[in-house]
Amino acid sequence: MSLLVSIHDVTPALEAGVLRLWQMCAERGVSPALLVVPDWHGEWPLGRHRGFVRWLRERADAGAEIVLHGERHERDEFLTLDRGAARERIDRGIGSLRSLGLEPTGFVPPQWLAREEGHAAVCDAGLGFSEDDRAIRLFPAGQR
Numbered sequence: 001m002s003l004l005v006s007i008h009d010v011t012p013a014l015e016a017g018v019l020r021l022w023q024m025c026a027e028r029g030v031s032p033a034l035l036v037v038p039d040w041h042g043e044w045p046l047g048r049h050r051g052f053v054r055w056l057r058e059r060a061d062a063g064a065e066i067v068l069h070g071e072r073h074e075r076d077e078f079l080t081l082d083r084g085a086a087r088e089r090i091d092r093g094i095g096s097l098r099s100l101g102l103e104p105t106g107f108v109p110p111q112w113l114a115r116e117e118g119h120a121a122v123c124d125a126g127l128g129f130s131e132d133d134r135a136i137r138l139f140p141a142g143q144r
Contacts (some may be wrong), residue, residue: 004035004136008069008108010056011040012049022059034059035069035108038096042044042072046093048102053100068101068127070110078109078118086114086121106130 007021018034025032036056039045046053060066070077071093078086090107097104106129107122114132122130123139132138135144 004033005030006035006067006108006141008035009040009073010034010036010069011042011044011073012046012052013040015049015052019055020143030063031064033065033067034100035067036097036104037071037073037110038093039072041074048090053102059102060102065106066097066104068097068104068107071096073110075111076113078114081115081118081121083117083121083124086118087124090121090125090127094127108132 007018007025010018022032034056036046039043046056056066068090071089073105077089082088093107094104104127106127107125108131109118112131112133114130119130119132119137122137123142128139130139137144
């Protein structure tokens with residue numbers, strides 16, 4: 001049996017809680033995936049928080065998986081987007097993370113809300129997986 005552990009809403013806006021959750025996992029020998037939001041609600045761009053970015057890079061260097069979790073984490077951010085618009089946002093999010101030395105492996109939309117077209121856009125962007133409230137999709141095979 002496998003167990004998937006992730007910390008959602010990884011942003012400097014919620015840094016204290018993120019660090020507390022990470023510590024709880026570390027004490028149990030678990031390295032959770034980190035679902036990172038590049039610009040929390042348009043008010044917390046990661047690039048302005050060097051210490052937090054350094055912490056993220058250290059976790060990634062130690063083996064933690066970095067997962068793109070929206071671009072801004074707005075409630076319906078990906079639920080209403082067609083494939084092209086979703087791809088644009090995903091590409092911007094990937095670019096933001098890469099510019100900070102972080103390499104995302106997959107994508108989880110905010111609140112797990114996305115249309116099938118959004119998941120297809122994740123594959124188009126070259127990420128390895130996407131997740132919603134019903135399934136984990138593995139790319140490029142499209143397995144669920």
